Amino acid sequence: MSDIVKKAYAREAETGFNYRTAMEEASRCLLCEDAPCSRDCPASTNPAKFIRSLRFKNIKGAAETIRENNPLGGCCAWICPYDRLCEKACSRVGIDRPIKIGSLQRFLIEEEERGKMDFIKAKPLCGKKVACIGSGPASLSCARQLAAEGVSVEIYECKASAGGILSHGITPTRLPQRVVDHDIELIKRLGVKFHFGEKISKENIDSLKDKFDAIFIGIGLWSSKKPDIKGKEFSGVEYALDFLERARSNTKSVVLNDDVVVIGGGNVAMDCVSTAKQLGAKNAVIVYRRSIEEAPADIDELKFVQSMGIPVITNFIPEEIKGSEGRVKGIRFRGRDGYSELLLNAQHIIFAIGQEQVSEFKDIKEKENIFIGGDAAHSSGATVVEAVAQGKASAVKILNYFKSLDSLCKTGGKV
Numbered sequence: 001m002s003d004i005v006k007k008a009y010a011r012e013a014e015t016g017f018n019y020r021t022a023m024e025e026a027s028r029c030l031l032c033e034d035a036p037c038s039r040d041c042p043a044s045t046n047p048a049k050f051i052r053s054l055r056f057k058n059i060k061g062a063a064e065t066i067r068e069n070n071p072l073g074g075c076c077a078w079i080c081p082y083d084r085l086c087e088k089a090c091s092r093v094g095i096d097r098p099i100k101i102g103s104l105q106r107f108l109i110e111e112e113e114r115g116k117m118d119f120i121k122a123k124p125l126c127g128k129k130v131a132c133i134g135s136g137p138a139s140l141s142c143a144r145q146l147a148a149e150g151v152s153v154e155i156y157e158c159k160a161s162a163g164g165i166l167s168h169g170i171t172p173t174r175l176p177q178r179v180v181d182h183d184i185e186l187i188k189r190l191g192v193k194f195h196f197g198e199k200i201s202k203e204n205i206d207s208l209k210d211k212f213d214a215i216f217i218g219i220g221l222w223s224s225k226k227p228d229i230k231g232k233e234f235s236g237v238e239y240a241l242d243f244l245e246r247a248r249s250n251t252k253s254v255v256l257n258d259d260v261v262v263i264g265g266g267n268v269a270m271d272c273v274s275t276a277k278q279l280g281a282k283n284a285v286i287v288y289r290r291s292i293e294e295a296p297a298d299i300d301e302l303k304f305v306q307s308m309g310i311p312v313i314t315n316f317i318p319e320e321i322k323g324s325e326g327r328v329k330g331i332r333f334r335g336r337d338g339y340s341e342l343l344l345n346a347q348h349i350i351f352a353i354g355q356e357q358v359s360e361f362k363d364i365k366e367k368e369n370i371f372i373g374g375d376a377a378h379s380s381g382a383t384v385v386e387a388v389a390q391g392k393a394s395a396v397k398i399l400n401y402f403k404s405l406d407s408l409c410k411t412g413g414k415v
């Protein structure tokens with residue numbers, strides 16, 4: 001086990017609930033009617049219902065509620081921005097502090113795995129077949145919902161393993177691979193087939209049209225935004241998703257014994273800087289163009305980075321990368337006030353300033369039997385829980401489409 005994964009488990013031990021502490025936390029729940037926590041979950045995970053079950057010591061029922069409503073209940077338990085969603089809405093906010101919904105969800109999913117619970121059973125095959133392109137959160141969620149309804153689903157993934165951003169673009173400190181694998185394993189048990197290393201493009205998508213009754217395009221945002229800055233061509237300048245994928249795959253050695261500067265203020269930037277530090281960077285620092293209050297990163301991720309002793313410098317905008325003999329040596333920033341200047345030594349600079357959709361599918365629109373979800377439909381880059389919601393919604397649309405086909409058959413094509 002690599003050091004980075006060991007540290008992920010160390011963090012898990014720090015924040016996880018055990019039976020006693022989970023029960024204590026659940027006992028603080030006010031059992032609200034029309035609970036605001038449940039209203040504010042994009043994927044309709046229904047925390048009020050699972051916490052109520054837990055409070056009455058029904059661990060199985062609580063875990064079942066999560067799994068029924070959220071095909072990626074394990075991943076969401078680790079990476080959901082609770083402080084901006086259900087926990088922010090919790091009625092206890094006005095009294096003392098919100099219920100730790102995320103930690104309770106994590107506890108219950110661990111109980112599910114430990115107890116080998118398997119709640120979702122597929123209905124008998126209905127004769128319809130769907131191809132999902134991409135194996136990220138939207139596709140996995142769409143596939144799970146369809147497979148549970150008896151649809152044959154095959155997922156086409158150009159990489160060698162499933163999960164998309166979950167398996168390749170988030171540091172294991174924040175999301176251990178075993179959590180991703182557990183969610184995917186439950187989906188596989190419903191009969192969903194995976195084709196790895198098969199790239200579906202605009203050119204060969206037609207080959208799927210004959211074999212399947214519907215196609216779901218659920219590919220993610222797989223390109224880091226590139227800044228327009230002098231010196232970006234120097235060796236040692238890298239982009240967030242490339243760096244995280246290298247670090248996560250463990251297939252290539254990532255040795256960082258030097259000064260690393262990460263630029264950005266979101267969770268991906270936090271992932272990069274904490275990963276760089278754990279991989280041996282002598283000095284790792286994060287620089288964000290706006291104030292700490294404006295940073296889009298979750299508060300827990302910011303705190304985690306600061307707990308590692310990593311400086312978070314705010315209100316500085318990168319202006320020029322310095323280098324010699326083709327290698328990066330440092331970076332100059334201009335203060336947001338217009339006159340301050342900051343010069344940092346750097347042998348490795350990682351830009352984590354957002355992702356963009358470079359897919360050839362980006363201009364494709366939903367039509368007939370083509371459905372689109374996740375980041376493929378929303379090029380701004382949704383959270384994982386939003387992608388789950390979109391995958392579920394697309395599955396409903398596909399099932400309605402099949403129903404409309406059946407009614408057309410029954411009426412001889414007349415509606």
Ligand code: SF4
Nearest residue numbers: 029030032037090091
């Ligand atoms: S809003 Fe808070 S207190 Fe109310 S049901 Fe949800 S978790 Fe419990």
